[in-house]
Amino acid sequence: MGIVLAVLIVVILIGLVRCIVIVPQSNAYVTEWLGVYKDTWGAGLHIRTPFVERVARKVSLKEEAADFPPQPVITRDNVTMMIDTVVFFQVFDAKAYTYGVNRPIQAIENLSATTLRDIIGSMSLDETLTSRDLINTKITASLDEATDRWGIKVNRVELKNIEPPAEIRQAMEKQMKADREKRASILLAEGEKQAAITRAEGEKESAILRAEAVKQQRIREAEGEAQALLMVQKAKADAIRLINEAQPSKNMLALRSMEAMEKVAEGQATKIIVPSEMQNLAATVATITETAKS
Structure with missing residues (x-):
């Protein structure tokens, strides 16, 4: 027991x-x-x-992400593309999620593919490639409305990848390559243009500086020549002033005249003009001699 x-x-x-x-x-x-x-x-x-x-x-009740494989879709201009999506959803009603639909993830995948075909079918290839955000918004709103009765809230849908046909991809790659080369050529041309402008500005500045230096040199030379001329004239003026202050006699002036004539006679001139005051040279010389003796 x-x-x-x-x-x-x-x-x-x-x-x-x-x-x-x-x-x-x-x-x-x-x-x-x-x-x-x-x-x-x-x-x-x-x-x-x-x-x-x-x-x-x-x-x-956590947010989950369902990554679905690529689905073939046809655009309005009859281009077949492969698009795979990622759906982010969250259960808000456990009872509806349990009894509302069998295999809810598979149901979301099928609904996502159907909705994606409807949206892409109303758009052209160019609109599909450039309107990713618009497609995400439309498919999110459509799935969220359809899954409410299953107790599921679709928070957002992201187009993971869009693959156009091979020939279109090749054309796009060629276009992208051409665009890159064009941008590179434009950047190169802009760089060369800027370099040429910089060189021209540098040469201009150098020419201005050289001209300014020449100008300053000529100004200094002119000022030096003017200063020298003034000094010569001043020296001559001082000499004349000193002679005037000394009051030389006529005999002294005659002697200076004779010395000047000697220098003239030593030159290359073939004719010498003798002033009238010096015609009586003998008398003048004798007078000077007597004056020197006394």
Whole structure:
């Protein structure tokens, strides 16, 4: 009896432990009573009625990302492209998510492909390649509206990759290469233009500096010549002034005249004009001699 009682107590304890359910944060448990929906448990401690109540589904309330494989779509101008999408969604109603649709991820994938074909089918190739944000907004709004009854909120949809046909990709690559070469040529031309402008400005500045230096040199030379001329004239003026102050006699002036005539006679001139005052040279010389003796 003791052994049976111990076994019974252990079984009861195990049953009680199994009746205690702890729901983690950001999760919801959907419970059923004899196969019928009973309640949705949030995070925390819960007690389950043994044998008649069970957890039918454990649902994560975190945002999830579903990466779907590329889907073939046809544009308005009959160009087939491969587009793969990433759908970010979150469960907000665990009951609707559990009982609203079978395999909800697959349902979102099919709905995403259908919606994408409808949107791309109304756009041209150029609009598809340049309107990624617009496509994301349209498909997000469409999926969010359709998945409300499944307890799912679609937060956003991103076009992961858009692959046009091979011939169009090659044409686009050639165009991109041509655009890059054009931009490189423009940048090179701009650089050469700027370099030429810089060289011209440098040459201009150099020419201005050289002209200014020549100008300053000529000004200094002119000032030096003027200063020298002034000094010569001043010296002559000082000499005349000193002679006037000394009041030389006629005999002294005659002697100076004779010295000047000697210098003239030493020159290359073939004719010498003698002033009338010097015609009586003998008398003048004699007078000077007598004056020198006295």
